[in-house]
Amino acid sequence: MKALLPSSSQIPPWLILYCRRHLCISSTSSSLTIQQPKTPPPPPPDSTTNSLDTDYSCGRPNSEDVKFTKNHVVDVLLSHRDDPDSAYRYFQTARLQRGFLHSKSDPFFVLLHILVNSAMHQHKSRRLLDYYASSDSGPSATVVFNGLVKCGETFDFGLNPKIFNFLVSSCMKANRLNDAIDCFNAMLEHDILLWIPIMNSLLKKLVRQGMVGVAEDLYTVIVSRGTHYDCGTVHILMEACLREGKMKEAVKLLEEAKMGGIKFDAGLYSCGVYVACKEQNISLALKLLEEMKCGGWVPSEGTYTNIILACVKQGNMVKALRLKEEMLSNGHLMNLVVATSLMKGYHLQGNLSSALDLFDKLVEYGLTPNKVTYAVLIKGCCKNGDVEKALLVYRQMKLAGIKSNAYIENSLIKGFLSVDLLDEAMNVFDGAINSGTANVFVYNSIIAWLCKKGQMDKAQNTWDKMVANGILPTITSYNNIILGNCRHGNMDKALDFFSQLPEKHLKANVVTYSILIDGYFRKGDADKAENMFDQMVSSGISPTDYTFNTVISGMSKVGKTSEAKDLLKRIVEGGDLLPTCMSYNSLIDGFLKEDDVSSALSVYREMCNSGISPDVVTYTTLIDGLCKSNNINLALKLLKEMRNKEIKLDVIAYAVLIDGFCKRRDMKSASELFDEILQVGISPNLFVYNSMMSGFINVNNMEAALVLRDKMINEGVPCDLKTYTTLIDGLLKDGKIDLASDLFTEMLGKGIMPDDITYTVLVHGLSNKGQVENAHKILEEMYKKSMTPSVLIYNTLIAGYFKEGNLQEAFRLHDEMLDKGLKPDDATYDILISGKLKDNSLGRGSSMPQ
CATH class of the missing domain: 1.25.40.10 (Tetratricopeptide repeat domain)
Incomplete structure (x- = not known):
């Protein structure tokens, strides 16, 4: 009889593909062709005869006699569990028969167990799994995994870790990462040994495909279950953290690995040093470097570079230079990154000469400076006040064919402006505009300086040029120009710029409002200042400590010191501000300006009782106020307290004390303090000299006043209008009209106009x-x-x-x-x-x- 069988389309396509590529059976091959049986049909299932003893393995069974059911095939395969080749050939035959492997794959799972248990046939099990994983129509990896587990337990194969690791590997090869993860987790659940290389490969593949979170979750499970892993595992996860900028998490991984007893290799040590350097954890970086060397590894040039850069950034030039020498002694060459970093470290410490020496040695190292090197050196020269050298280096850079950029030009401009060389700064500025490199930062530097110097017309012209050249002002640009106008009383102009912000799609920040509030207070308009504060709060901008201090200081300056004190109390009680020395100093200054010495001293005592230590400004303000109110004895008492607390007097503190003594005509005490200034290395300023000269004139000692005038000129302190007026007054009183006339002529010659x-x-x-x-x-x-x-x-x-x-x-x-x-x-x-x-x-x- 002939049986009606289902069509071949019910056979899983992945098996057909595998068959076509590797398992095609030639009809002429005696080893793979099933012959028509010459013996009688096989005995019934209950027969004790071994089914493979009959000729099933080498004859084509008649479908009427033999049905290739799952159970039958499994039984036959199991009977050849010690003969993987026969089991493999039988499976090849059976899987081509109609009606076989409709939906369940137990024979497939049994065959995989048989093959994997034979060292000579494990490659066939991997090949079968690879083709399974590459097929789109095969069952899910979870089904395969569960089938393998079930068959392993049912037929006493056990749970051989190899086949399960092969399954994960095959899923990864086919980029079926979700299936690989499912199998991975299932292996953990069944306590099946995970091979570390397979585990690391999966984690690496997840990281490369951007599934960092999944990789981190898997790693967490691995660690929590006590699953074995190695330094490669840690390295993969640390690089994942670095990719996402999670430096703290990377450091944590490193520390956990050390605590877990993981043996580091050179790669992990290098990665650890890099992470520690990024986190500015120099002690950890140095510790890892020492461990690395003790382990017999020579740190790479990149590792040395990372840790040298970190040391320079922390200002530890001694350690950076020692590591540089160590790097060279280990056979590494000096590189430009290290050299440039060391130059920066030198100039940040004010050691410009060493930075320039290293720059000159670049040729000896076979290095050619690049734009970054020049930028670092030019900024270093400008920061250290040597703008002439900065200009020479700038020209050298151009001769080398390296084009300048906005950063370099901005450094030069700031350098020239720092020593008030506006013309030179403008030359660089104009060159930057002509070359098209001038950006908003370059414009901001010029505008900020002009505003600071009160040259508001030039600042406005520069602003107009910036806008005309298509450079969009930033909120910093607006804050600079608003500050300049506020400081010079141009509140209407400042408000005009403030009103432009919305149409420029810029939002005023707390700095903007603080500037305007301060501007109104400077004009004495407390109401508008308070309205601006309310507008800031209603805009959802939280005041900072600086804002609160600005308000307190401003109220104190306009005669509302008592209200300012009450405001400070409310703010502190509301938790919005921790009182600072600056807050109390403003109140003390305000009360003294109102001639309320007792209230000023009350604030001082309150300040001390609240645990805030007075600073030099506190004492200077009090001493000045007490001297002006003729409380010189109390001022001297505060001076003694100041010295007992080892608070160093600055030139302002000396100046107010000297002025107080001079006004009392106590030139002996004033002269003692003047000598003390010189002894402690402080240069007397113009105010000190003017006070002393006025004091000597008041006691009819014109000769001493003129001696001081000569000393002042020799020290490079220029005379101002008050100096000349004081001396002319003294000379006229002394009857020395000609000398007074000469001084008046000298004054006019210097462009100083009389008032x-x-x-x-x-x-x-x-x-x-x-x-x-x-x-x-x-x-x-x-x-x-x-x-x-x-x-x-x-x-x-x-x-x-x-x-x-x-x-x-x-x-x-x-x-x-x-x-x-x-x-x-x-x-x-x-x-x-x-x-x-x-x-x-x-x-x-x-x-x-x-």
């Missing part, structure tokens, strides 16, 4: 010495300069003419004063009545007006 106080000093001095006509010429000079003389000047001249008996001119000056809209004061009428200017009629003491 009301200078003219008052001249008129008063000349009149007192009987030179009323020369004094009157000073009055005429003021007319020519469209300056209105003060009542004090008229009083001085009227008294002078009275003294000479020229009453007509005295009364004419009185009438002229009225015509000028000046109102005569009590001193005027005293002169007209008594005919002379009283000694205290100046109203400012016998010295020059302050």
